[in-house]
Amino acid sequence: MLFYVLISRGQTKTENLADYVNPLMGTQSTDELSSGNTYPAIARPWAMNFWTPQTGKMGDGWCYTYTANKIRGFKQTHQPSPWMNDYGQFAIMPVTNKIVFNDDDRASWFSHKAEISKPYYYSVYLADYDVVTELTTTERAADFQFTFPKSKQSSIVIDAFKGGSYIKIIPNENKVIGYTVLSKKSKTVDFKNYFVLIFDKPFKSAACWSDGNFQKDILEIATDHSGAVVNFETKKGEIINVKTASSFISFEQAELNLKTELGNKSFDNLVTESKNEWNKILGRIKIEGGTDEQLKTFYSSLFRAACFPQKHYEIDAAGKTIHRSPYNGGVEPGYMYAGTGFWDTFRALYPLLNLIYPSINKEMQEGLINDYKEGGFLPEWSSPGFRNIMVGNNSASVVSDAYIKGLRGYDIDLLYKALLNGANNEGPMEAVGRAGIKYYNELGYVPYDVKINENAARTLEYAYDDFAIWKLAKALNRPKNEIAFYEKRMMNYKNVFNPSAKWMSGRNKDGSFPANFNPFKWGDAFTEGNSMHYSWSVFHDINGLINLMGGENAFTDKLDSVFDTPPVFDESYYGSVIHEIREMQIMNMGQYAHGNQPIQHMIYLYNYAGQPWKTQYWSREVMNRLYKPTPDGYCGDEDNGQTSAWYIFSAMGFYPVCPASDEYVLGAPLFKKVTLNLENGKQLIINASNNSDTNKYVNELKWDNSTYSKNYINHLDLLKGAVLDFDMTAKPNIQRGTSPSSYPYSYSSNKK
Numbered sequence: 097m098l099f100y101v102l103i104s105r106g107q108t109k110t111e112n113l114a115d116y117v118n119p120l121m122g123t124q125s126t127d128e129l130s131s132g133n134t135y136p137a138i139a140r141p142w143a144m145n146f147w148t149p150q151t152g153k154m155g156d157g158w159c160y161t162y163t164a165n166k167i168r169g170f171k172q173t174h175q176p177s178p179w180m181n182d183y184g185q186f187a188i189m190p191v192t193n194k195i196v197f198n199d200d201d202r203a204s205w206f207s208h209k210a211e212i213s214k215p216y217y218y219s220v221y222l223a224d225y226d227v228v229t230e231l232t233t234t235e236r237a238a239d240f241q242f243t244f245p246k247s248k249q250s251s252i253v254i255d256a257f258k259g260g261s262y263i264k265i266i267p268n269e270n271k272v273i274g275y276t277v278l279s280k281k282s283k284t285v286d287f288k289n290y291f292v293l294i295f296d297k298p299f300k301s302a303a304c305w306s307d308g309n310f311q312k313d314i315l316e317i318a319t320d321h322s323g324a325v326v327n328f329e330t331k332k333g334e335i336i337n338v339k340t341a342s343s344f345i346s347f348e349q350a351e352l353n354l355k356t357e358l359g360n361k362s363f364d365n366l367v368t369e370s371k372n373e374w375n376k377i378l379g380r381i382k383i384e385g386g387t388d389e390q391l392k393t394f395y396s397s398l399f400r401a402a403c404f405p406q407k408h409y410e411i412d413a414a415g416k417t418i419h420r421s422p423y424n425g426g427v428e429p430g431y432m433y434a435g436t437g438f439w440d441t442f443r444a445l446y447p448l449l450n451l452i453y454p455s456i457n458k459e460m461q462e463g464l465i466n467d468y469k470e471g472g473f474l475p476e477w478s479s480p481g482f483r484n485i486m487v488g489n490n491s492a493s494v495v496s497d498a499y500i501k502g503l504r505g506y507d508i509d510l511l512y513k514a515l516l517n518g519a520n521n522e523g524p525m526e527a528v529g530r531a532g533i534k535y536y537n538e539l540g541y542v543p544y545d546v547k548i549n550e551n552a553a554r555t556l557e558y559a560y561d562d563f564a565i566w567k568l569a570k571a572l573n574r575p576k577n578e579i580a581f582y583e584k585r586m587m588n589y590k591n592v593f594n595p596s597a598k599w600m601s602g603r604n605k606d607g608s609f610p611a612n613f614n615p616f617k618w619g620d621a622f623t624e625g626n627s628m629h630y631s632w633s634v635f636h637d638i639n640g641l642i643n644l645m646g647g648e649n650a651f652t653d654k655l656d657s658v659f660d661t662p663p664v665f666d667e668s669y670y671g672s673v674i675h676e677i678r679e680m681q682i683m684n685m686g687q688y689a690h691g692n693q694p695i696q697h698m699i700y701l702y703n704y705a706g707q708p709w710k711t712q713y714w715s716r717e718v719m720n721r722l723y724k725p726t727p728d729g730y731c732g733d734e735d736n737g738q739t740s741a742w743y744i745f746s747a748m749g750f751y752p753v754c755p756a757s758d759e760y761v762l763g764a765p766l767f768k769k770v771t772l773n774l775e776n777g778k779q780l781i782i783n784a785s786n787n788s789d790t791n792k793y794v795n796e797l798k799w800d801n802s803t804y805s806k807n808y809i810n811h812l813d814l815l816k817g818a819v820l821d822f823d824m825t826a827k828p829n830i831q832r833g834t835s836p837s838s839y840p841y842s843y844s845s846n847k848k
Contacts, residue, residue, distance in 0.1 A: 184289035216370035286425030385768025392725035422481030488557035544602030639842030691732020709828030778817030
């Protein structure tokens with residue numbers, strides 16, 4: 097554990113942005129209360145494989161919990177969240193003095209005081225075995241160093257998990273190979289994760305184990321739960337190095353991945369490579385003038401935003417990009433990504449990629465093309481392939497936002513065809529395509545009383561998704577009647593606005609609204625929220641929503657009421673208090689439920705109704721109160737970069753309320769200076785030199801030294817490079833941004 101201290105010595109903080117990152121942020125979570133539901137991902141940016149210490153039982157979605165006191169293994173993981181669980185996992189664990197392999201038996205006490213967790217390096221002391229474990233990673237491989245005590249029985253356990261697995265020990269090559277087929281909650285075809293481990297010390301002995309039983313003298317086995325134990329005699333302080341890699345394609349490809357990515361590189365060199373890569377990715381945004389805690393929060397959040405989705409592709413011996421298709425089981429050419437749910441990430445994560453990392457999102461768009469070619473639909477939750485969870489058809493937003501924001505060089509016409517297919521058909525499962533599309537077309541909404549759950553949420557999201565398709569159709573010069581079809585359908589949000597309640601609600605097939613409407617009822621007509629959360633989900637036409645609610649004053653009163661109303665709730669739809677409800681209840685922000693995605697844009701809506709200073713106040717409150725670089729650092733599920741992306745945008749002073757438009761809505765920057773180093777070589781510089789805890793309101797904004805009065809900024813203009821100077825003050829300027837000419841885009845007022 098001396099290693100990490102040595103490599104950091106003599107380098108300044110600004111050179112080592114990765115050292116601001118705390119991968120343990122959000123790990124103090126349970127199924128009852130989420131503080132992020134993250135695990136310490138030791139990885140490269142968007143890597144195919146992550147590695148993590150595992151404190152939970154093998155197969156438990158809560159693979160690492162900060163409050164745990166034992167480590168059971170070090171796991172290769174692709175888990176996007178505990179609710180989705182994992183696939184393609186296997187684990188290794190050093191033990192001494194006796195042969196133990198079941199995860200309960202082999203678990204060792206550890207302390208966070210003897211643990212180092214960085215994106216590029218992890219180290220921990222396993223007290224029961226007097227072993228220090230260190231690891232670092234590449235995109236598809238990892239390198240371990242185990243420092244053993246003096247022992248005649250030092251062992252390394254390989255666990256290929258339940259659900260069908262295979263192990264083969266090859267002693268004359270100091271090698272173990274195997275595969276696992278476990279892919280929880282995902283429908284995949286012929287799925288296997290092939291892995292190889294190469295040790296730098298000959299085995300004293302080795303044997304397999306299976307289904308809880310030690311199989312002495314057996315070197316190859318395929319059972320429901322297979323594993324291996326390789327044994328050594330070690331001197332005090334002896335280091336055994338284990339290089340490992342995996343592939344979704346074959347053993348040969350796994351070995352190629354190991355050779356290509358690890359080769360003969362030393363452990364120290366690999367750590368330095370990984371650290372440099374993270375510093376490069378994090379260095380796209382340079383922050384100045386914040387507290388140490390704020391810098392740690394910002395870069396920990398940016399780290400999370402650069403983790404998912406994961407690369408699901410590999411590079412073959414000819415240098416070509418290939419992937420194992422989760423849809424047809426074949427090895428196909430081209431890119432593929434997995435591990436994201438668009439219901440969460442369309443809102444801010446993908447817009448952040450389009451601004452800061454567009455070349456990565458271009459790969460992701462090409463991956464979506466392959467999803468469609470091989471699966472017949474675009475996934476709405478992939479992990480890998482189709483997952484039957486959440487609502488909406490938000491791939492439309494992800495595809496359209498990328499093109500509207502300027503991404504090119506891929507087959508957008510085929511992706512547009514995929515959007516039309518998903519928007520007008522039910523898919524192979526409820527969460528793919530559009531459940532209830534027949535009703536949506538005939539009635540203009542998905543009815544409350546036809547046994548399609550979360551129907552009002554579906555209607556609202558379908559309407560926004562139709563807007564995204566409309567924007568893309570216009571950009572692609574599609575036929576006028578086709579454009580008009582989506583332009584009309586995107587106004588369907590109005591059909592679930594309850595005029596007597598002045599909130600969105602379910603609506604019966606006969607056109608009536610349920611008599612027992614309760615704005616505090618979670619679920620039912622909505623998804624993981626209530627009407628006070630989902631009523632704002634009209635991203636594309638806030639002006640139209642303002643008119644429905646009775647004008648600007650009524651609208652801002654309703655916005656205020658979200659914060660002013662006590663956090664009462666009706667959980668009867670679920671039958672118990674789900675963790676999202678509890679997280680809203682305890683945050684002391686009324687009905688505002690920042691821990692879940694549907695309401696995260698709401699704070700920015702004051703800009704559409706002449707009260708932008710309230711956006712400035714509440715965005716600062718949420719950043720300061722609900723985000724910390726600590727194990728309980730989030731206020732709900734982090735959700736694959738989305739909640740982190742909210743913080744990143746908000747700290748810079750703007751937010752993408754309506755993806756698939758080219759605008760960001762202004763808030764107020766958190767730092768004195770932010771420099772965005774854009775991929776095109778330009779810089780966006782955001783100055784707020786008099787920013788402070790008290791100076792949180794925008795008195796004036798200048799764009800390249802010219803006074804700028806709008807409540808929004810344009811993406812394509814930012815790409816040209818700009819200097820934004822915010823004059824911050826302790827008192828709100830109640831004159832700036834109050835004219836309708838300053839308001840952000842709404843379809844009803846802009847029609848473009």
